[in-house]
Amino acid sequence: MKRVRFFGKRNVPVRPRRRKVDLKKTLFILPNLITLSSVFCGFNSIRLAGKATGDDDGDFYRASIMLVFALIFDMLDGRVARMTKTQSAFGLQIDSLADVVSFGVAPALLIYRWSLYQAGDFGIVVAFIFCGAGAVRLARFNVLSMGESGQPTKPSKFILGLPVPGAAGVLISVIIANHAHLIATGGAAKSLAAPAYLGAFIFITLVLSFFMVSTIKFRSFKELKLNAGTIALVVFIIASSIAISVHWSPAFVLVWLLGFYVAIGLIETVFRIFRPAREKRASLPPGS
Numbered sequence: 400m401k402r403v404r405f406f407g408k409r410n411v412p413v414r415p416r417r418r419k420v421d422l423k424k425t426l427f428i429l430p431n432l433i434t435l436s437s438v439f440c441g442f443n444s445i446r447l448a449g450k451a452t453g454d455d456d457g458d459f460y461r462a463s464i465m466l467v468f469a470l471i472f473d474m475l476d477g478r479v480a481r482m483t484k485t486q487s488a489f490g491l492q493i494d495s496l497a498d499v500v501s502f503g504v505a506p507a508l509l510i511y512r513w514s515l516y517q518a519g520d521f522g523i524v525v526a527f528i529f530c531g532a533g534a535v536r537l538a539r540f541n542v543l544s545m546g547e548s549g550q551p552t553k554p555s556k557f558i559l560g561l562p563v564p565g566a567a568g569v570l571i572s573v574i575i576a577n578h579a580h581l582i583a584t585g586g587a588a589k590s591l592a593a594p595a596y597l598g599a600f601i602f603i604t605l606v607l608s609f610f611m612v613s614t615i616k617f618r619s620f621k622e623l624k625l626n627a628g629t630i631a632l633v634v635f636i637i638a639s640s641i642a643i644s645v646h647w648s649p650a651f652v653l654v655w656l657l658g659f660y661v662a663i664g665l666i667e668t669v670f671r672i673f674r675p676a677r678e679k680r681a682s683l684p685p686g687s
Contacts, residue, residue: 437476495540503533
């Protein structure tokens with residue numbers, strides 16, 4: 400304990416200052432709170448979808464909007480963790496558990512209550528396949544993301560299998576676009592939840608489930624470089640989104656963006672399959 404002399408007076412003991420609160424421990428809570436916000440949105444979406452009926456499209460729309468907010472929180476928590484350097488194995492696990500609720504259970508129940516219920520027990524099976532594929536996809540992601548030290552590894556620019564939020568986003572965006580189209584036409588347009596489109600949604604749900612558990616590589620966009628290709632891609636996305644917004648409705652832009660993301664992954668996979676054959680032919684001497 401230090402002693403300080405004040406104007407010739409005797410030495411008086413001075414209490415040591417309190418230790419500063421560890422800022423990193425405080426910041427550790429922030430990304431986890433954002434993740435829990437995503438869980439709340441998923442939980443509320445389940446509540447709304449559970450009470451929704453085919454006669455009122457409003458509850459389905461509100462349930463979808465809650466999952467859009469969950470998507471936003473899901474994009475924020477990882478970025479906040481990287482900015483504050485608070486990535487941890489705990490954060491990785493809770494993020495995956497949150498995704499199972501918000502982008503596995505919630506959209507599966509939503510698409511079932513909105514359309515797949517018309518297929519009876521088979522609709523329940525299709526919705527469960529989507530939920531189960533999401534859980535398998537997240538479990539595989541956790542295993543691949545953990546290093547030998549037990550800490551999360553550096554994110555790669557490619558992700559194995561369609562991300563669960565992306566698959567859920569396709570279903571969510573269709574419901575939102577359908578609601579917006581019905582409002583714009585005053586209810587005169589035919590709803591996509593009608594029995595005529597049931598087969599299409601069974602097919603879409605099963606295909607998205609397959610993409611999640613497949614070995615197709617999709618871009619994570621975490622290591623984008625500013626070059627001519629990136630600029631051209633951004634310009635194309637903005638121009639096409641504006642065109643879709645003007646000619647149809649702004650609600651269809653999300654459908655287009657998510658569909659385009661899936662298409663990029665499929666196109667790049669096809670190029671990777673045929674690239675070794677092209678390189679082998681190019682290495683052969685002329686006339687062989």
